[in-house]
Amino acid sequence: MATPERPTVIKVLLIGPSSSGKTSLLKRYVDDVFEPDDTTTTIGVDFREKKLTINKKLYRLLLHDTAGQERFRTLTSSYYRGAHGILLVYDVSNRDSFLSMAGWFAEAERFAPEGVIKILVGNKTDRTAQRAVKASEGEELAQKYGAIHFTETSAKTRDHAKEPFQKLIEAVISTPGALDANRPVAGSSAVDLAKEDPNNAGCAC
Amino acid sequence: MNIESLNQTIWDAVIVGTGLRESILAAALTRAGKRVLHLDRNPYYGSEYTALSLDELETWARLHQADFHLPDLQDPPMLAKPRSYTLSLSPGLLYTTSPLLSLLVASGIHESLEFLRVGGWFIYRPDTGADETLTPVPNSREDVFNDQSLDPRAKRLVVRALKSILGLEGGSVADWTQKSLQEYLEQSSLHLPSRIISAFASLTLRHDRPGEIPFEEAERDIRNHFGSIGRFGPGFAAVIGRYGSGSELVQVFCRAAAVTGNAVYVLESDIMNIENNIPYPSWAVEKQFKHEDSIGIHLQLRSGDSIWARHLIATADNLPGGIPIVESLPKPLVEDRYWLSVCIVSNPLQNLLRTSEPPLAAGAVVYIPANALKEDSYLNTHPIYIFVHGSETGECPDGQSILYVSMKGDNKRFLDTAVNSLLNKVRDNNGSTGQILLSMKFENTVESRPLKEANRDSSLHILGKHTPLIEIPDAVLDQVIDIYGDIVGSRDTFMEKVEVEEGEPRDNKDTIFE
Ligand SMILES: Cc1cc2nc3c(=O)[nH]c(=O)nc-3n(C[C@H](O)[C@H](O)[C@H](O)COP(=O)(O)OP(=O)(O)OC[C@H]3O[C@@H](n4cnc5c(N)ncnc54)[C@H](O)[C@@H]3O)c2cc1C
Ligand SMILES: Nc1nc2c(ncn2[C@@H]2O[C@H](COP(=O)(O)OP(=O)(O)OP(=O)(O)O)[C@@H](O)[C@H]2O)c(=O)[nH]1
Ligand SMILES: [Mg+2]
Numbered sequence: 130m131a132t133p134e135r136p137t138v139i140k141v142l143l144i145g146p147s148s149s150g151k152t153s154l155l156k157r158y159v160d161d162v163f164e165p166d167d168t169t170t171t172i173g174v175d176f177r178e179k180k181l182t183i184n185k186k187l188y189r190l191l192l193h194d195t196a197g198q199e200r201f202r203t204l205t206s207s208y209y210r211g212a213h214g215i216l217l218v219y220d221v222s223n224r225d226s227f228l229s230m231a232g233w234f235a236e237a238e239r240f241a242p243e244g245v246i247k248i249l250v251g252n253k254t255d256r257t258a259q260r261a262v263k264a265s266e267g268e269e270l271a272q273k274y275g276a277i278h279f280t281e282t283s284a285k286t287r288d289h290a291k292e293p294f295q296k297l298i299e300a301v302i303s304t305p306g307a308l309d310a311n312r313p314v315a316g317s318s319a320v321d322l323a324k325e326d327p328n329n330a331g332c333a334c
Numbered sequence: 335m336n337i338e339s340l341n342q343t344i345w346d347a348v349i350v351g352t353g354l355r356e357s358i359l360a361a362a363l364t365r366a367g368k369r370v371l372h373l374d375r376n377p378y379y380g381s382e383y384t385a386l387s388l389d390e391l392e393t394w395a396r397l398h399q400a401d402f403h404l405p406d407l408q409d410p411p412m413l414a415k416p417r418s419y420t421l422s423l424s425p426g427l428l429y430t431t432s433p434l435l436s437l438l439v440a441s442g443i444h445e446s447l448e449f450l451r452v453g454g455w456f457i458y459r460p461d462t463g464a465d466e467t468l469t470p471v472p473n474s475r476e477d478v479f480n481d482q483s484l485d486p487r488a489k490r491l492v493v494r495a496l497k498s499i500l501g502l503e504g505g506s507v508a509d510w511t512q513k514s515l516q517e518y519l520e521q522s523s524l525h526l527p528s529r530i531i532s533a534f535a536s537l538t539l540r541h542d543r544p545g546e547i548p549f550e551e552a553e554r555d556i557r558n559h560f561g562s563i564g565r566f567g568p569g570f571a572a573v574i575g576r577y578g579s580g581s582e583l584v585q586v587f588c589r590a591a592a593v594t595g596n597a598v599y600v601l602e603s604d605i606m607n608i609e610n611n612i613p614y615p616s617w618a619v620e621k622q623f624k625h626e627d628s629i630g631i632h633l634q635l636r637s638g639d640s641i642w643a644r645h646l647i648a649t650a651d652n653l654p655g656g657i658p659i660v661e662s663l664p665k666p667l668v669e670d671r672y673w674l675s676v677c678i679v680s681n682p683l684q685n686l687l688r689t690s691e692p693p694l695a696a697g698a699v700v701y702i703p704a705n706a707l708k709e710d711s712y713l714n715t716h717p718i719y720i721f722v723h724g725s726e727t728g729e730c731p732d733g734q735s736i737l738y739v740s741m742k743g744d745n746k747r748f749l750d751t752a753v754n755s756l757l758n759k760v761r762d763n764n765g766s767t768g769q770i771l772l773s774m775k776f777e778n779t780v781e782s783r784p785l786k787e788a789n790r791d792s793s794l795h796i797l798g799k800h801t802p803l804i805e806i807p808d809a810v811l812d813q814v815i816d817i818y819g820d821i822v823g824s825r826d827t828f829m830e831k832v833e834v835e836e837g838e839p840r841d842n843k844d845t846i847f848e
Contacts, residue, residue, distance in 0.1 A: 210577075
């Protein structure tokens with residue numbers, strides 16, 4: 130039986146350079162599929178939803194997949210607002226993609242709410258022969274930029290593919306204040322547009 | 335979607351520019367299932383509605399020949415990190431009765447936004463020899479009665495004028511259609527003093543002198559103001575969006591468009607050429623496109639992409655010059671020139687943000703009437719508005735505020751003079767005036783032709799130039815709905831709410847805690 134309780138919303142962003150496998154990881158996580166020769170780059174932003182029950186509590190996970198390609202970026206300051214967690218994804222078989230991560234951390238730093246939980250992901254571990262980034266380098270980068278967790282994944286083989294999502298959710302749920310801290314601030318002063326003042330039908334001049 | 339698909343699609347609409355109207359339209363069209371390619375030549379969203387950090391503003395100022403001035407007096411430096419600021423080119427307020435707010439709620443888009451109260455309106459007359467130079471504009475019956483500076487007779491007259499403007503006075507009123515607001519308020523039976531005239535004029539948010547504001551229009555504005563008081567709570571008529579007001583609206587509408595999956599956004603993209611009534615290429619005819627029409631618009635982007643569309647929506651200045659379709663557009667008849675400035679000041683101006691009920695409001699409007707401010711022995715020829723945004727807006731750190739100043743006329747030095755004078759008057763709790771930490775001044779024009787552009791053919795929709803000032807006008811929406819109707823065939827479905835599927839959690843197996 131579904132509880133009448135409203136699910137708690139957790140907003141997660143996936144960011145990182147184009148072709149690092151953000152969309153693939155997301156599909157793996159949400160639908161458990163992988164499309165190998167999919168050359169489809171994300172344009173704009175994709176939006177997926179997943180409902181979770183954790184400890185009998187209902188959560189609505191809003192996953193925003195973004196475009197890594199500069200020309201299709203729709204990330205804007207407002208887009209980051211209210212985010213609880215950010216997955217920063219690079220490709221372990223592509224050195225440039227790893228090197229670009231400082232820029233992605235900077236962007237997250239700039240736009241995301243304070244205290245947002247960041248996780249660094251090195252994807253495509255199945256491409257062992259082409260590996261261009263050591264795990265220790267990823268570890269170091271995560272530490273440097275305050276990501277709470279680093280993991281290497283393969284969306285293709287499923288290797289650890291769900292881990293970053295799960296760690297993120299776990300952290301958001303278990304960190305005191307993380308869920309409401311990033312909610313729109315200053316609730317008291319904000320005007321509730323959905324609630325018209327019943328006592329007042331305009332000015333009683 | 336593929337990159338190639340930019341070229342391999344016949345877009346229902348290509349929208350150029352991410353100003354407010356363009357963005358609302360993108361959201362509405364995509365929600366109606368139309369495929370939209372939304373372009374902006376800038377690397378940021380918002381066009382004339384954008385909001386920028388301090389460093390971005392500096393770049394913007396350079397590109398737009400604006401006067402970007404950091405006074406050399408900051409020891410220790412008082413500006414925070416550039417990114418602590420969200421400086422808006424569209425700080426405008428929305429009256430609580432604005433159809434745009436209703437639309438936001440009806441479409442569910444308001445959940446991504448936060449609106450804050452604009453508290454008081456003030457008249458500031460520093461150089462008129464008045465005893466009290468800063469006075470609040472009455473907002474209620476009590477305000478009028480409590481106004482120490484009005485004698486009982488004046489109070490009665492103010493109330494009478496107001497009642498009659500609000501249409502609460504019985505009987506027929508003389509025909510004032512050809513008269514100005516000033517003439518109305520100075521008629522022999524009222525004969526209101528200039529401060530009261532200023533108070534009424536300030537509620538119109540117009541930059542003309544009261545003698546230049548047609549009474550009919552003022553009447554509409556003032557009714558709108560009072561009709562807005564109390565709608566979402568006592569004591570305020572208007573709201574501003576947190577983080578830059580208009581700019582935030584734009585982003586949220588664009589995002590609403592993007593998440594439908596029907597929109598593609600490309601920033602830093604410019605149109606080089608436009609041809610209309612061109613037969614679609616053969617792939618389009620063969621492919622999935624079973625449009626009844628066989629001709630459309632062909633666009634060439636700077637990137638080299640070749641785009642096909644059924645409709646093109648843009649302001650003229652977002653289209654390439656020198657091509658016949660654009661050159662043949664009618665030129666605006668009259669343009670009003672405005673001077674605008676964005677100032678960061680080290681004074682929270684809390685005394686302007688205080689309202690009858692806590693907490694503090696986020697914004698306030700200060701009106702300096704014509705001839706009330708002296709700059710180097712000259713008086714201001716036109717009223718000056720200072721729209722105060724407190725730190726509650728998220729536009730600046732605590733202890734500071736952002737002032738958006740606007741006026742008609744030529745002498746831009748009045749902009750800083752007005753701000754300095756106000757800072758001197760409204761000191762902070764320690765009696766300190768604070769100072770201008772940054773001021774950026776720029777000139778802009780407002781076309782006098784209505785927002786609704788006469789020149790619309792069935793596929794080219796040219797938006798009139800729009801300059802955001804103190805208010806985000808209702809007219810913004812009218813035009814958008816017209817174009818939506820033209821493209822979709824019905825206005826009824828405009829921005830219908832898309833329900834997110836609720837129901838059983840689809841994945842209960844995903845336990846995170848063992
Ligand atoms: C700028 C402005 C904004 C206004 N906004 C609002 C508003 O938001 N809401 C609203 O309800 N009204 C507003 N009013 C209108 C005004 O306060 C009322 O319309 C008016 O007071 C109606 O009262 P009445 O019918 O008794 O007035 P009248 O019959 O015209 O006057 C009665 C007269 O008695 C005197 N009087 C009565 N009571 C008092 C008192 N308590 N103290 C001192 N003198 C008194 C006054 O001289 C008054 O003129 C506004 C007026 C102005 C000028
Ligand atoms: N071998 C291997 N290939 C992968 C893996 N994950 C993704 N890919 C492939 O990498 C390519 C890019 O993946 P996407 O998921 O589209 O990348 P993206 O980060 O979403 O890229 P943008 O949308 O352009 O930002 C696709 O061809 C995927 O099939 C992986 O773990 N291993
Ligand atoms: Mg992608």
